[in-house]
Amino acid sequence: MSKSHTLSLLLAIVLFITTYKLAETRIKLEDVANSSTTKRDAILEVIHNRKSVRHYLDKSVSKEDLLTIMKAGMAAPSGIDKRPWEFIPITSSNKLIAIKQKDAKAAIVVCANMHKTDERAPEFWITDTSVATQNMLLAIEGMGLGAVWKSVYPWKDYTEHIKSELKLPEHVVPLCVITLGYPTGKDKPKDKFDPNNIHWEEWGE
Amino acid sequence: MNKSQLLSLLLAIALFITTYKLVDVRRKSEETEQSATTQREAVLSVIQNRKSVRHYTDKKVSQEDLITIMEAGMAAPSGHDTRPWQFIAITDRSTMLELRKELEWASGLDGSPAAIVVCGDMSKVDERNPEFWITDNSAATQNMLLAIEAMGLGGVWSTLYPGEERMQHARNVLNLPDHIMPLCIIPLGYPTGVEKAKDKFDINNIHWEKWTKKSVKTDE
Numbered sequence: 204m205s206k207s208h209t210l211s212l213l214l215a216i217v218l219f220i221t222t223y224k225l226a227e228t229r230i231k232l233e234d235v236a237n238s239s240t241t242k243r244d245a246i247l248e249v250i251h252n253r254k255s256v257r258h259y260l261d262k263s264v265s266k267e268d269l270l271t272i273m274k275a276g277m278a279a280p281s282g283i284d285k286r287p288w289e290f291i292p293i294t295s296s297n298k299l300i301a302i303k304q305k306d307a308k309a310a311i312v313v314c315a316n317m318h319k320t321d322e323r324a325p326e327f328w329i330t331d332t333s334v335a336t337q338n339m340l341l342a343i344e345g346m347g348l349g350a351v352w353k354s355v356y357p358w359k360d361y362t363e364h365i366k367s368e369l370k371l372p373e374h375v376v377p378l379c380v381i382t383l384g385y386p387t388g389k390d391k392p393k394d395k396f397d398p399n400n401i402h403w404e405e406w407g408e
Numbered sequence: 409m410n411k412s413q414l415l416s417l418l419l420a421i422a423l424f425i426t427t428y429k430l431v432d433v434r435r436k437s438e439e440t441e442q443s444a445t446t447q448r449e450a451v452l453s454v455i456q457n458r459k460s461v462r463h464y465t466d467k468k469v470s471q472e473d474l475i476t477i478m479e480a481g482m483a484a485p486s487g488h489d490t491r492p493w494q495f496i497a498i499t500d501r502s503t504m505l506e507l508r509k510e511l512e513w514a515s516g517l518d519g520s521p522a523a524i525v526v527c528g529d530m531s532k533v534d535e536r537n538p539e540f541w542i543t544d545n546s547a548a549t550q551n552m553l554l555a556i557e558a559m560g561l562g563g564v565w566s567t568l569y570p571g572e573e574r575m576q577h578a579r580n581v582l583n584l585p586d587h588i589m590p591l592c593i594i595p596l597g598y599p600t601g602v603e604k605a606k607d608k609f610d611i612n613n614i615h616w617e618k619w620t621k622k623s624v625k626t627d628e
Contacts, residue, residue, distance in 0.1 A: 207416060208412055210416045211419055217423055218426060221423060221426040221427055221430055224430055225429055225433060228437055231437055232433060232436055235441050240450060241445075242453070242454055242558045243558045243559050245446075245447045245450030245451060245454075246450060246454045246554055246558035248447065249451045250554065271452065273614055275452060277608045277610065278456050278609075280553070280564075282567055289613050289619075290613055290614050291619060292614065292615075292617070295617055324567075326569070326570035329543060333547055333550075334546050334547070334550045337546070337547040340547075341551075342451060342452060344451075345447050345452065346448050351485075352547075354487055354540075356543070357537050357539040357540075358537070369618055372619070375619065395491055396479050396482050396483075397482065400478070400482060401497060402495065404497070404499070404500050405496065405498075405582050406582050406583045
């Protein structure tokens with residue numbers, strides 16, 4: 204075999220290897236592109252997949268995850284930027300029973316501290332803590348957990364019950380209990396889209 | 409040049425091209441991997457990056473995007489599942505300026521290409537708990553604000569409730585019947601980039617297992 208032939212053979216082998224690698228990398232790129240998600244798609248999917256999850260696996264929720272969830276809650280907007288929220292995370296089964304949520308693996312009691320509200324508009328405690336709650340419900344869904352917003356406000360009896368069980372001072376008002384855990388898969392999201400709720404430019408029946 | 413040399417040359421050229429392509433695809437693959445995000449990360453980052461955006465570019469918001477945003481609003485939970493919301497989508501600047509006249513703090517309306525007025529529908533609420541119109545519409549508003557952020561748009565919650573005069577003004581401008589309660593206006597558009605997200609995490613807001621008294625910051 205001449206030198207020139209040897210060179211051709213070597214080049215052919217290297218070309219074959221490179222082509223093979225190229226094909227492999229292309230396939231990998233497609234896989235990554237297919238499995239990844241854009242922020243837009245991810246958030247819209249989580250918003251639409253969020254559901255009231257009332258059935259949980261027998262698996263506890265880590266303290267780290269509870270912290271991540273509450274951090275999401277504190278990123279909510281608030282009237283006059285007052286951030287009047289206070290969160291009471293509960294994992295003890297005795298405490299969960301005491302607040303009438305024995306089926307949950309964990310709970311976050313969402314409260315407002317009326318000392319933090321603005322006297323011109325104390326009602327913002329309701330909107331601000333509602334928004335914080337929704338942030339937490341979406342974080343929970345996005346993290347593969349499941350939860351439900353159990354209303355405390357405006358129920359008077361349950362409000363008193365929570366206040367006394369958790370020894371809340373007068374100025375701390377509970378809005379809701381978020382019960383959470385790993386979903387069994389039984390609870391499904393609903394399609395609640397209704398075009399009649401949309402009015403272009405002004406009110407129209 | 410003999411045949412064999414010519415073959416070598418062709419092979420060398422082909423190898424050069426293939427190698428170049430390989431480097432290029434590898435780089436793209438790395439970039440995609442870095443920008444790829446899981447649902448968990450995407451949602452947490454959108455929640456943390458959401459900010460009140462009051463300054464917008466001239467670019468219009470499409471009707472399709474407005475519908476996507478309102479669809480997100482309707483996916484909110486509601487007390488007794490009564491879904492007591494009604495959304496008024498506005499793209500007419502004169503309506504926004506009319507609304508702005510009596511709304512001292514709603515500076516987003518000065519230049520917003522679109523706005524959504526979020527309202528409670530008292531004909532849909534459960535008579536045991538009419539107050540749910542506030543919580544339900546707050547949750548719907550937050551869904552929309554997060555969708556807006558994730559779509560590369562920016563918006564701000566401009567309050568109407570609980571200001572009676574502000575609510576009445578919105579009623580007049582939009583011809584709202586008595587059973588429709590305007591909660592807030594979301595002016596929105598493509599952000600100029602001047603507004604940044606705030607880190608509002610405060611460990612003092614967390615009370616493990618029971619209420620614990622902590623120092624309350626009074627400075628504002």
